[in-house]
Amino acid sequence: MGKNASAISPTRSEDYPGWYQQVIKVSDLSEPSVVRGCMVIRPYGYALWENIQKILDTRFKETGHENAYFPLFIPLSFLEKEAQHVEGFAKECAVVTHHRLAKDESGKLVPTSPLEEPLIVRPTSETIIGDSFSKWVKSYRDLPILINQWANVVRWEMRTRMFLRTTEFLWQEGHTAHETAQEARTEALKMLDVYEQFAKEALAIPVIKGEKTSSERFPGAVNTYSIEAMMQDGKALQAGTSHFLGQNFARSQNIKFMSRVGTEEYAWTSSWGVSTRLIGGLIMTHSDDDGLVLPPRVAPVHVVIIPIYKGDEDRSVVLEYCSSLARELRSRNYCGEAVKVKVDDSVANSGERNWNNIKRGVPVRVMVGARDIAASKVVVSLRSKETRDKIFMTREELVEKIGEVLSSVQEDLYQRALKYREDNTVEVSSLDEFRSYFASEKAGFAVCYAKDSATIQEKLDPYKVTPRCILPGDSKGKCIFTGEEGGVKTVFARSY
């Protein structure tokens, strides 16, 4: 394998979307399925999702939420109760209309037994969960209700892309009900903070937190907040959203309670979610032309040990050494759990095994041959390094320092991604600057003052740019699009 060899063809610079699909394929994360727009999440990809779930689930429980499960199907009449909500989802609904199959006259199997009312496969669960809330809440004493659901949802998207936008995807959706508007909004913002911290600490992805403009709001929400990440092509990825729903869904689902002063009031609700889309963001933040790069905190395997041997005799000595090294490494901790170690003796050729693990993004690779054993050393490579430098360590050093090594890899990935975003973010103060910045295909984020109004959209359309979020803070200035005062600091970018 030459110095400039790359595991991935095309490379990022040759064809970024093609590179993305290839990284997923060679790392066995997922594959397309026969069902339009749906994917199969393969074991390696699902193990990554399980790690994401575990960390998030712990944080949700620490912040007082309980998991529950609500029906997959939503009656059409439920969706209709909130006018904006149904408008937002009507174009992408999978609709169940029959509950039986039977042969027609020509012997062909066709749907029979039509349902009285069509059922929608949930695109999100505000309405069906709201219906339960309406039964659970009688008095202010029953509030807040803090619920989370891990589930599959379906949105019939026209253009799909693995992990980023699929017809069916896996997610969590938090749904809460509160006594006051203030409490519901505080909850929405608190969970946005949980997402930000999670993205930073677990996924090593720096994100920008802010509020969505009115055109990008969740259908039925009063305010939508999001975290936005920058991919390596400069585009933004909305990585998580949190909504303050006001009393809109409480009204449509009749969630009422007796207040402290004896009046009947509608509850104030919030909802918030992240999905398997995070895996797409993870890939596009860290991976390189050699394939996947995974942050240790969520990697299914932390350390892969690759035995190198020639004959059978060599093999048994080297394998035994590798097994005992694996045991020793597993006895060490990283982030409160045992270090996850795999010995890879899967195929005959050790070079091929090394490449397989590079492509799968295993954070630390350890090569062990008979000569290394004799010299009491191991050859360590870190997947996070763009160079393919080898680090020579003694076995004891590796075991002693493995936790530190993993922590420093995690931190390096975060710092690199942060620097990338900073290097590719500009402040612009005029429409000309804005235009010339986005004239480039490789533009990143532009921050400027803008009015949150539909009228600016036409100036963005030629560049395929959208407002990603309004930054927190009170700073106001002249809108670069309309010249009006009172513009708010807004991040613009092309996006997924």
Added chain:
Amino acid sequence: MGKNASAISPTRSEDYPGWYQQVIKVSDLSEPSVVRGCMVIRPYGYALWENIQKILDTRFKETGHENAYFPLFIPLSFLEKEAQHVEGFAKECAVVTHHRLAKDESGKLVPTSPLEEPLIVRPTSETIIGDSFSKWVKSYRDLPILINQWANVVRWEMRTRMFLRTTEFLWQEGHTAHETAQEARTEALKMLDVYEQFAKEALAIPVIKGEKTSSERFPGAVNTYSIEAMMQDGKALQAGTSHFLGQNFARSQNIKFMSRVGTEEYAWTSSWGVSTRLIGGLIMTHSDDDGLVLPPRVAPVHVVIIPIYKGDEDRSVVLEYCSSLARELRSRNYCGEAVKVKVDDSVANSGERNWNNIKRGVPVRVMVGARDIAASKVVVSLRSKETRDKIFMTREELVEKIGEVLSSVQEDLYQRALKYREDNTVEVSSLDEFRSYFASEKAGFAVCYAKDSATIQEKLDPYKVTPRCILPGDSKGKCIFTGEEGGVKTVFARSY
């Protein structure tokens, strides 16, 4: 609350099905939803399911299985490829036929954009997972493939009952592919053993393992094995199944591999599953006329501490004592995890709090009042005891022994259920005996020699009895229904 008071009305003897619904309701496990046959799993019920999942998932991984995720939707043409399979599921399929909603001329929202091919919401995933297997398997070196999926499935049942039979339910489905028939059958039987051990050790439910008769076989299977549990009304509950699928699905999904001798062969597959139905079985095995009884191994809360106080001053002293007792108990382990303790100060009346926790089946209740604190003792009640005896212990004793107490409760529940089953199982050796046994509404299990043939069914119909499973072993005898030799030992019962 008088000596004969009962939290549940009706009682088991008054109306068993009514009692079952009531136990679920008062313990907040689940509730009916607006969607026909679907239920809402409330936080307490979902916590129970999470505990079940966690233990099973560990056992699946220990036996070499990996989790993955496959599409919710199955193309109609896939289901059709296996003739028996589609025949078995055609009558209970939720069918997606459209992917959009729009207003018709009268302004009514209706499904539009029909799909070219209808999609079935998965009732089980042999066909769609088989399609992936066909891509993953090239050579015998790629085998075995050992996959598990945690998912929701939909079967449009006519009569539904919470947990036992719902339109949508949660389950795990294992799917494996092997080089030989022997290996695939061994896998199916191994996972049946895993289910049996899990039922015994985690759920404290004794089960009978055996093979289903041909009439009760999974559509498309060569052999179906099951675990059968006895409920307190004597009926059987099929609590888990494992199938040897031969090459039926490999043929329909084209799962082929190059064998060791260079020939192209179809793989041999198995599948196996348990579902939220286990929670129904758990309820009907252990609960009593006071409500739910939970085995500690899967209980969301092990110990509830109920503070008893009069005035505000009393309250703060007692609550502080309870918090410190809770901390101490949480520092102890049960089955390798911290003891789960809750201090219940939810409502004013301590008697009401006590009843709430009885109804929710918390294994150990600890009452603490000011006088108990002064006397350095605690008053302990075990939910597993039919009597409401109180046990007086010192605080130190309770903390010291809590692990043992929980273990003995778990064991007691198992032994009680086992005794119940043994007391309600008979061996019968003639059709007359069989008839007189099942003349009673309260009959349990009858074991006898029988031929596995459709002809015996008519003799069972008047009693609403079905063969539950054929017991393992080579013992043969005269069929009590047909008089033919070569009958196999079969368990008969009414069932859920």
